[in-house]
Amino acid sequence: MENQLSKPDIVFVAKLAGVSAATVSRVINHPDQVRPGTRRKVELAIEKSGYIRNRAASAMHGKRSATIGVIIPTLANTIFAEVIQAFNETVSAQGYTLLLASHGYDLEVEYKLARKLLEHRVDALVLVGLDHHSGVFRLIGEQPVPCLAIWNHAVDAAMPCIGVDNREAGRIAAEHLIALGHQDVALIFPETIENDRARDRMMAALDAFRASGAEIGTGRQIRVPYSVAQAKSACISILNRPDRPSALLCCNDVIAQGAVYAAARLGIRVPAELSIIGIGDFVGSAQMEPALTSVRIPAQSIGISAGQEILRVIETGEHAAIRSSRIDLELVMRGSTGISQQLRQG
Amino acid sequence: MENQLSKPDIVFVAKLAGVSAATVSRVINHPDQVRPGTRRKVELAIEKSGYIRNRAASAMHGKRSATIGVIIPTLANTIFAEVIQAFNETVSAQGYTLLLASHGYDLEVEYKLARKLLEHRVDALVLVGLDHHSGVFRLIGEQPVPCLAIWNHAVDAAMPCIGVDNREAGRIAAEHLIALGHQDVALIFPETIENDRARDRMMAALDAFRASGAEIGTGRQIRVPYSVAQAKSACISILNRPDRPSALLCCNDVIAQGAVYAAARLGIRVPAELSIIGIGDFVGSAQMEPALTSVRIPAQSIGISAGQEILRVIETGEHAAIRSSRIDLELVMRGSTGISQQLRQG
DNA sequence: AATATGGTTGCAAATGTTTTCATAAAAAAA
DNA sequence: TTTTTTTATGAAAACATTTGCAACCATATT
Numbered sequence: 099m100e101n102q103l104s105k106p107d108i109v110f111v112a113k114l115a116g117v118s119a120a121t122v123s124r125v126i127n128h129p130d131q132v133r134p135g136t137r138r139k140v141e142l143a144i145e146k147s148g149y150i151r152n153r154a155a156s157a158m159h160g161k162r163s164a165t166i167g168v169i170i171p172t173l174a175n176t177i178f179a180e181v182i183q184a185f186n187e188t189v190s191a192q193g194y195t196l197l198l199a200s201h202g203y204d205l206e207v208e209y210k211l212a213r214k215l216l217e218h219r220v221d222a223l224v225l226v227g228l229d230h231h232s233g234v235f236r237l238i239g240e241q242p243v244p245c246l247a248i249w250n251h252a253v254d255a256a257m258p259c260i261g262v263d264n265r266e267a268g269r270i271a272a273e274h275l276i277a278l279g280h281q282d283v284a285l286i287f288p289e290t291i292e293n294d295r296a297r298d299r300m301m302a303a304l305d306a307f308r309a310s311g312a313e314i315g316t317g318r319q320i321r322v323p324y325s326v327a328q329a330k331s332a333c334i335s336i337l338n339r340p341d342r343p344s345a346l347l348c349c350n351d352v353i354a355q356g357a358v359y360a361a362a363r364l365g366i367r368v369p370a371e372l373s374i375i376g377i378g379d380f381v382g383s384a385q386m387e388p389a390l391t392s393v394r395i396p397a398q399s400i401g402i403s404a405g406q407e408i409l410r411v412i413e414t415g416e417h418a419a420i421r422s423s424r425i426d427l428e429l430v431m432r433g434s435t436g437i438s439q440q441l442r443q444g
Numbered sequence: 445m446e447n448q449l450s451k452p453d454i455v456f457v458a459k460l461a462g463v464s465a466a467t468v469s470r471v472i473n474h475p476d477q478v479r480p481g482t483r484r485k486v487e488l489a490i491e492k493s494g495y496i497r498n499r500a501a502s503a504m505h506g507k508r509s510a511t512i513g514v515i516i517p518t519l520a521n522t523i524f525a526e527v528i529q530a531f532n533e534t535v536s537a538q539g540y541t542l543l544l545a546s547h548g549y550d551l552e553v554e555y556k557l558a559r560k561l562l563e564h565r566v567d568a569l570v571l572v573g574l575d576h577h578s579g580v581f582r583l584i585g586e587q588p589v590p591c592l593a594i595w596n597h598a599v600d601a602a603m604p605c606i607g608v609d610n611r612e613a614g615r616i617a618a619e620h621l622i623a624l625g626h627q628d629v630a631l632i633f634p635e636t637i638e639n640d641r642a643r644d645r646m647m648a649a650l651d652a653f654r655a656s657g658a659e660i661g662t663g664r665q666i667r668v669p670y671s672v673a674q675a676k677s678a679c680i681s682i683l684n685r686p687d688r689p690s691a692l693l694c695c696n697d698v699i700a701q702g703a704v705y706a707a708a709r710l711g712i713r714v715p716a717e718l719s720i721i722g723i724g725d726f727v728g729s730a731q732m733e734p735a736l737t738s739v740r741i742p743a744q745s746i747g748i749s750a751g752q753e754i755l756r757v758i759e760t761g762e763h764a765a766i767r768s769s770r771i772d773l774e775l776v777m778r779g780s781t782g783i784s785q786q787l788r789q790g
Numbered sequence: 791a792a793t794a795t796g797g798t799t800g801c802a803a804a805t806g807t808t809t810t811c812a813t814a815a816a817a818a819a820a
Numbered sequence: 821t822t823t824t825t826t827t828a829t830g831a832a833a834a835c836a837t838t839t840g841c842a843a844c845c846a847t848a849t850t
Contacts, residue, residue: 105588107836118800123838133798148586153563154503155836158805163500165543165564173529175727176522183519186546195560197511198544200532214541217499218511240494242451326731355728362733381521382701382728385672387708453806464830469808479816479828501806504835 106147115143126151157219166408167197167215167223169208175324175352176380178226181248184401185224192409194221205292209233216241222408224248228255229294244417248404249395250295251424258420260404262427264295267393268302270429271347271375274391276310279438280345280373283307284318284336286329286357287349296349299377303347318343322353329356330363337364337372344372344438351376351383354390358434369436379430388433399425452493461489472497503565512754513543513561513569515554521670521698522726524572527594530747531570538755540567551638555579562587568754570594574601575640590763594750595741596641597770604766606750608773610641613739614648616775617693617721620737622656625784626691626719629653630664630682632675632703633695642695645723649693664689668699675702676709683710683718690718690784697722697729700736704780715782725776734779745771 125140157163201207209231238245247259290297322332348354354376379394471486503509547553555577584591593605636643694700700722725740
């Protein structure tokens with residue numbers, strides 16, 4: 099207590115307890131190695147002095163920093179919140195803390211953030227998706243830090259990944275609409291440059307329609323950012339046209355929710371007059387009226403699996419041997435899709 | 445390059461560049477202090493060796509760790525995502541990274557997380573709300589770390605805070621319904637223990653109704669967690685009763701969105717037969733059909749103000765002098781509220 | 791009673807960086 | 821050219837901790 103102004107350090111605690119700094123360190127890191135009596139003395143001194151150990155100093159000994167770096171495109175919409183929450187719960191149960199950064203869908207920024215997180219000597223690095231700056235690939239090749247991509251899975255991926263196959267997601271969504279008889283479908287997607295998830299979904303959807311004999315022209319491919327507001331207004335203008343499509347395939351549920359609201363605003367009955375399908379099954383999609391049909395991406399499962407795998411790799415030190423895994427998608431049929439009028443009439 | 449296995453350190457880079465470690469350090473931290481020629485040599489060596497500076501080591505010199513600890517209740521719904529995103533953008537522009545943790549509305553957990561973040565020697569600590577474990581108050585009293593509460597503001601707060609006055613939020617919402625002639629209103633709120641925001645809103649709403657002569661009985665006070673799904677089903681059962689209220693005042697927009705869907709499901713016309721008001725004006729509320737009337741909490745403004753204030757305090761070292769500020773609320777009238785039938789008939 | 795055994799503890803080295811201080815080099819002034 | 825001033829660089833101490841090694845002490849064994 100003599101030294102109140104500057105933060106108490108380990109040697110201050112040691113003096114207070116009448117032991118050496120080494121013993122205090124052992125009480126914190128290997129409590130079983132110190133006699134119960136001494137331990138209690140030290141614990142009391144820690145309590146009394148308000149000592150908080152300095153992880154920066156411990157991290158210098160090759161000890162774990164107990165942080166995991168996570169870089170996501172954005173926190174601003176629900177897309178990644180759920181997976182990050184599940185991941186965080188998993189790893190924080192083992193004492194790890196998240197260093198979180200977001201790049202706003204700019205992979206150049208992502209690279210800079212990755213460097214920054216490595217400066218903090220994170221024990222692992224988690225990225226979203228498989229599209230990355232070449233510098234990122236160089237970094238994770240050079241640095242002895244386990245690195246995992248989440249959200250996506252691809253067999254030919256350049257790095258370990260835990261997530262879903264976005265091509266499959268696009269295909270499932272498209273085939274559902276095809277099965278319902280929709281021939282004239284509009285695709286509502288964000289910019290696909292630097293966004294492999296959106297790109298894969300779109301390509302697969304286009305392929306599926308082509309295979310079914312229904313080519314989707316560029317006039318039916320609408321670009322819109324991940325924003326309910328912008329999706330809604332974009333959909334309003336599409337749906338206002340006399341030749342409006344019979345169904346909307348949306349890159350994710352944020353866009354699809356906007357589409358549902360657009361239809362409601364225009365008084366277009368869903369699904370009787372218009373079918374809408376999303377991808378993701380985000381929170382809220384199941385509760386909407388009409389409830390949104392979507393290709394479910396199990397964010398919880400991805401977050402938990404990723405967390406467990408990261409923990410395993412950190413604890414065992416098998417940095418090179420991160421196991422990828424593919425999480426299954428599932429079509430969740432709800433009220434926003436139905437048989438096309440064309441089919442019904444035919 | 446000789447030393448490829450272990451991470452290159454500053455002295456390895458120094459040797460490679462033919463200078464001392466001190467010079468390398470200066471190139472990184474005070475580039476203007478070193479001659480352009482030497483600087484280029486060093487930068488080349490850094491590039492060649494793939495050196496990444498170790499912040500843990502720098503943090504030991506009382507240098508900033510360049511991290512800011514943030515503890516929120518949850519990431520799982522939109523509530524805090526927006527404010528954190530704005531805060532993050534503000535501080536990351538100055539090179540700071542977020543250490544993010546979530547406590548799931550358990551203040552005991554929040555205390556443990558606060559300790560953990562302090563172990564990492566964050567340059568500042570940001571919490572949500574003004575209700576905290578006594579240990580948290582002790583910590584921020586003892587530790588020389590600037591600490592700020594966001595989301596709430598109260599003049600008599602025990603710590604600096606930047607946010608809105610939740611009593612005012614509750615009052616504004618209530619008075620809007622009162623002005624529309626609603627006498628029989630149900631309050632849909634989460635558990636208010638350990639949640640000062642919900643508590644303040646509810647108390648103020650109850651007071652406002654009482655002042656207007658309309659006492660709200662306990663039978664009209666419904667408990668429901670922050671979940672669209674649970675709010676929807678709770679509202680369905682309330683609205684199914686023959687004596688259903690003429691308006692719902694929801695603690696936040698997550699609950700209010702559930703309420704709107706519940707009305708839609710039951711075919712109750714909003715706002716003709718039922719008014720619904722939320723608090724927060726979260727993303728999506730403006731786009732719903734009917735669009736949600738809400739008391740706008742400007743998450744962006746809060747995040748940005750908080751970020752700027754934290755930066756100011758860190759850079760100037762005036763840890764004790766964090767300035768609180770109150771961010772204004774605003775009633776956003778949209779389609780989900782209207783004149784009560786009682787009033788219309790009367 | 792002397793010796794071996796095994797668990798506790800302290801000493802000191804090591805970790806990677808920043809910074810102060812002194813020195814060397816360059817630039818400016820004489 | 822010499823001296824003075826300024827600027828650039830290096831050597832070494834400091835930061836807070838962990839850990840290998842050695843010393844110690846108490847207990848168990850002979």
